Amino acid sequence: MDEQAKPEQTSGHSSAKAPAPHGVEPLSTGKGVKETIESILIAFILAFVFRAFVVEAFVIPTGSMATTLLGAHMRFTCKECGYTFDLGYSSEKQTSGDEVDIPERAGRSYHAVCPNCKYVVSAEESTKPLVRYGDRILVLKYLYIPWISSPNRWDVVVFKTPADVQGTAPYTTNYIKRLVGLPGETLMLLDGDLYVRHDESGPWEIQTKPRYAQDSMWRPIYDNDYRPLHNSREDELRNDHWRFPWVHAAGDGWDTGDKTLAREFAFDNLKGSGTLRFDGGSDRRHFTDWLAYDATLGENYTVYSISDLKLSFFYERQAGDGPLRLRMTKHGQEFIAEITPEGARLLHRANGRETEIPALAAIKPSSLTAPIRVDFSNVDYQVTLRLNDEVIFRTTAEQYQPNVTDLMQRYGRSSRNSYPKAAVEIAAGNQKAMLSHISLSRDVYYTPGEGSTAINADPGQPMVLGKGEYFVLGDNSAASADARSWYRSVELPHEDLYVGPGRVPERFLLGRAFFVYWPAGYRPMKSAPSVVPNFGDMRMIR
Numbered sequence: 001m002d003e004q005a006k007p008e009q010t011s012g013h014s015s016a017k018a019p020a021p022h023g024v025e026p027l028s029t030g031k032g033v034k035e036t037i038e039s040i041l042i043a044f045i046l047a048f049v050f051r052a053f054v055v056e057a058f059v060i061p062t063g064s065m066a067t068t069l070l071g072a073h074m075r076f077t078c079k080e081c082g083y084t085f086d087l088g089y090s091s092e093k094q095t096s097g098d099e100v101d102i103p104e105r106a107g108r109s110y111h112a113v114c115p116n117c118k119y120v121v122s123a124e125e126s127t128k129p130l131v132r133y134g135d136r137i138l139v140l141k142y143l144y145i146p147w148i149s150s151p152n153r154w155d156v157v158v159f160k161t162p163a164d165v166q167g168t169a170p171y172t173t174n175y176i177k178r179l180v181g182l183p184g185e186t187l188m189l190l191d192g193d194l195y196v197r198h199d200e201s202g203p204w205e206i207q208t209k210p211r212y213a214q215d216s217m218w219r220p221i222y223d224n225d226y227r228p229l230h231n232s233r234e235d236e237l238r239n240d241h242w243r244f245p246w247v248h249a250a251g252d253g254w255d256t257g258d259k260t261l262a263r264e265f266a267f268d269n270l271k272g273s274g275t276l277r278f279d280g281g282s283d284r285r286h287f288t289d290w291l292a293y294d295a296t297l298g299e300n301y302t303v304y305s306i307s308d309l310k311l312s313f314f315y316e317r318q319a320g321d322g323p324l325r326l327r328m329t330k331h332g333q334e335f336i337a338e339i340t341p342e343g344a345r346l347l348h349r350a351n352g353r354e355t356e357i358p359a360l361a362a363i364k365p366s367s368l369t370a371p372i373r374v375d376f377s378n379v380d381y382q383v384t385l386r387l388n389d390e391v392i393f394r395t396t397a398e399q400y401q402p403n404v405t406d407l408m409q410r411y412g413r414s415s416r417n418s419y420p421k422a423a424v425e426i427a428a429g430n431q432k433a434m435l436s437h438i439s440l441s442r443d444v445y446y447t448p449g450e451g452s453t454a455i456n457a458d459p460g461q462p463m464v465l466g467k468g469e470y471f472v473l474g475d476n477s478a479a480s481a482d483a484r485s486w487y488r489s490v491e492l493p494h495e496d497l498y499v500g501p502g503r504v505p506e507r508f509l510l511g512r513a514f515f516v517y518w519p520a521g522y523r524p525m526k527s528a529p530s531v532v533p534n535f536g537d538m539r540m541i542r
Helices: 029-053 211-217 293-299 404-410
Strands: 055-059 071-079 084-088 136-141 155-161 174-183 186-190 193-198 217-223 231-234 238-241 265-278 309-320 324-330 334-340 343-350 353-357 372-379 382-387 390-394 424-442 469-473 490-492 498-501 509-518
Touching: 055 509, 155 469, 186 404, 309 324, 324 372, 334 372, 334 382, 343 382, 343 390, 404 490
Parallel strands: none
Antiparallel strands: 055 136, 071 084, 136 509, 155 174, 155 509, 174 469, 186 193, 217 424, 231 238, 265 424, 309 372, 309 424, 324 334, 324 424, 334 343, 343 353, 372 382, 382 390, 490 498
16 A cells, blocks of 8 residues: 655755655545545455454364363362362253353252362362353364375364254264264274274274374373372262372381372482382272363263373482382283393283393483483373473384283173283382372273264274275263264265265365364453453363
8 A cells, every 4th residue: 555755855945845756646535544444345355255264263062072172161170179170061951053052150069070080079169160261272174185184093184074953954063072083994992992903804903093193192190299288188078099109118118298288209328229100099990081171071971991190200319229119010020120220120020021122212311310301101002101391212013002802802791801900000119209299190082882882983883984985083082972982884975975974074174273272261350251261271282
């Protein structure tokens, strides 16, 4: 747009204005208004084009992807340990679009339980709590075309669902799930994990999640940074039973702050050793796929034992040269990570044999004397030890893999729970040390069908994907209406498209979700809607 020329300054007292430079026309008011309107129209057109072909905003209405992405929910802060957690909200009034009816307050009370210390929220707090909006996200549209990009396993995708949705026309409702199955694969869900094979006679291979996806799928079991005000609770009326989960023998050198409620664990025994063992006591939810977010499902929904875990903490050796040992078990197989001033090693014990796993990277002894971050995980049949975020050990499929035949024989029977329960221990000896920021987490568990109810991709009914067909799951498996339960075929004769149940056709994919731009908002006052975004929760979607 042309700019109005300023008059030149002349000497003397003449008030005459200098003529406009040659070729520059003074801007008239009428022309300025016209160009402004044109600019606004162009901006609108570009915005519509951008929305239609590049990026579009969507809202998360339900909790099928919780807690990776939140639908409409209620937020609580535990009065016992200070942990903030969310409960999914299910609207009684359903709508036909992506939005759900979100009132100021829920219409009933909820059995809210803290996921960290299992404290039961009081009836006063959980009766008709305030309701928050779901996350609003940005989606890269038309990303999945051959000359740009192909869908990848573990992408979070938005698509037109092939499932029946009450009150809507077929294939018009947007869903968001995690893409787990690719064209040409046969897949099944077994013991909470995803298995794939590429032909009928080939072996089943467990699918290990990349770190960017795995980091978003850890769920808390216990974080000692949110230590409760009491070491134990017994309340029959409120169904509230809890005790401090890290236990040890008296006088062994460990001090877990039982008297002071400290958030650090200290070990002081230069001539002996002691072991911390994680034990949830009478609370049977610690090593299960129970999720506090799913309180709306009721207390009696089926939970499954889990053993895919991650132990994290900071370790500072203050004196002594003894080892720090971390022990983790899964289905009778045992892994021990040992850290000493000279280095580290990883041992695998199974069937009466002990094997030492070769290290991927050398460790400088000097780096082991300062506070170091330790991450020890056993997930998707892959054991990893990270020190200061560097991978020191990681098992391969040749060193550690599932017994698929045994797992399939146990599937759907009570014997599936006959495996020894998972164990997590921290042992120290001949040293003085401090552990801080101790937390234990578990992986997402993909739930199977119950009893005689078969589902897509369970061991009795593996999912075979054809060309241009995909399989999707929700991160909140217990509450997700996903491809496991879809029994409607896609039949569009005029488009020459025929796809069997449980499959998402490639042309139904709208794009990949990549950013939460408007996390569940704050209410500026109790009577106001959640209109202020929680900027601290803005994040990339992994």
